[in-house]
Amino acid sequence: MERKKKTGFARYINLVNLGVFVVVTSVSLPIYWLVISSLKQPVAIGASPPQYIPSPFSFANYQQAFSQYGFSQYFINSMIVTVAATILVLGLGSLAGYGLARLPMRGKTTIMLTLLVISLFPGIAVIPPLYLMMRTIGWLNSYQALIVPYTAFNLPFAIWILRNYFLGLPKEMEETGRIDGASPLRIYWSIILPQALPGLFTAGVFTFTACWTEFLMALTLNNSNSFRTIPVGIALFGTPFNIPYGTIFAASVVAVVPIGILVFVFRKSVVSGLTSGAVKG
């Protein structure tokens, strides 16, 4: 029996596409709700029946977030902490990853496994000792109070990604470099890193996202308003008498923008960075 060839829209209807549709919808609905709620007038947020499209559009929530709640300071703080930690993670992680991938060294497996175990450790368990340490050295309420732990907690994953990426690069290139007279650091800088950019982007995007959204340490270690980061800042918008939902939504939208841009710009590299080594070329 000959099956009828589906034409027009019908040929896109199959199980796979339906599955994709369900997943994409369930992921994007909350984001949709976040965005449109941030654009509603404060009174319209709890309206019944709900407004699916804000009317009228209002930027009052955004204005309020920046003028009344000091959101710009949080944004700057988050940027400083996140960018610094990401740069440190990539610098240290790529050096460590290169070493673990290529240099002759004992106990590589042990080191890699230790890193894996550390990265699986629940963050909340280290908060009390970390707090005490920071208090002792006087780092509470400072940028480095977050930069250093963020770097430490994101390094293991970055090292894993970068090491695997380095392992996928042909060894002969480094050997040629050695014969050409390049030192290990020079080989790392001039030959390896330029080729490892997709791996660096992947590790960078993951680290950036993790630091940008981190809440627990930011809440505990920096309780002064001038060092507060976005997640903590937004959480503290509310008072016992008033929860300004609209402002919270607006601030959240702004907070998502940098990550969105980052992922959009580097999406190709991120995917290739994650799959490198999966297929031997």
Add this chain to the structure above:
Amino acid sequence: MATINLENIKKIYPNGYEAVHDISLSIAEGEFMVLVGPSGCGKTTLLRMVAGLEDISHGSLKIGEKVVNEVSPKDRDIAMVFQNYALYPHMTVAENIGFALKLKKLPKEEIGNKVRAAAELLGLTEWLDRKPRELSGGQRQRVAMGRAIVREPSVLLMDEPLSNLDAKLRVKMRSEVLKIQRQLGVATMYVTHDQTEAMTMGDRVAVLNSGNLLQCDTPQNLYDYPIDQFVASFIGSPAINLYQAELTQGAKGLILAGELIDLPDSVLVSHPILESYASKQITVGIRPEDLSLADELETNAVGAVVEIVEALGSELIVHFTIKANSITVEGAIEEAETIMESKGAGVARIEPRAIVKAGDNVRLKPNSTAFHFFDSVTGIAIY
């Protein structure tokens, strides 16, 4: 310019595996030395030890007058070309070629001049601003060569540099590589598994098998006077035919496939030790070109059944079987080359217009002055 001297070189890995056994070899100034052998024979390991990319477990390596066992690769004054070229993908052709000079901190102008000179020699001038991925296989290969020669090394090492090219280009590049080597007059070690490449390129060829250096000589000497069955089988294409045979009393004749083939006195003169094998089993080697078609009644010939005929225009390659035990040497012949594995299989190279077809019963007459003889137990050649 320098010589390379290997004395009792061994490579023993930490797990105890000995990849290279006690190899001594010297390469003269300007000499093109080819290391050839089946995969896993240790030829690449040997080359990498000369390059300094592998430690030498035992023995001494001299480049020029200096022992360089402990010298780092960059201070050995060598250049190496890898099989996969190992070009830096993020650099242009010019940057690739000039990288070593840049590391030496030569002035920019001098680097530019040297890179241009190398590019001109290799016909790469118009590609200098391209990235490696925009080049064809042959051009990439040339860039790899350029990177090696621009430093004017005293030793040039090449690890299967042509094996990623297609057959036609490979033949062309063979002569180009050779031409450049001659112009530079630099001592060269060239690793390949392809015996044709070895024969056509090498001033001398070193044949390796399972970590041992079997024989090192000029291509013609390797072909005419192989030291054992392995070398005899490895060198030459199609490969030599090896059969079990028996010498007659006084070594005046050979019984092959039940037929007597007279051995002229000249054979005994050139192979004096053969006499001690009289009335014994030996292995006889007959090169495909030393067989010709004979008339039905002719003596000193053996009966054969034609299995496959390959017409090449200039000659016929006839695959046949005779009633004798053929001997194949493990690893010496590439699998793709052995068309038939049946007992008594052999190959003859005969004149192109002979009329033979598969299934024919023919008589083949060997040129008895061109026989090779081997001890049937050890496989060592008898001269």
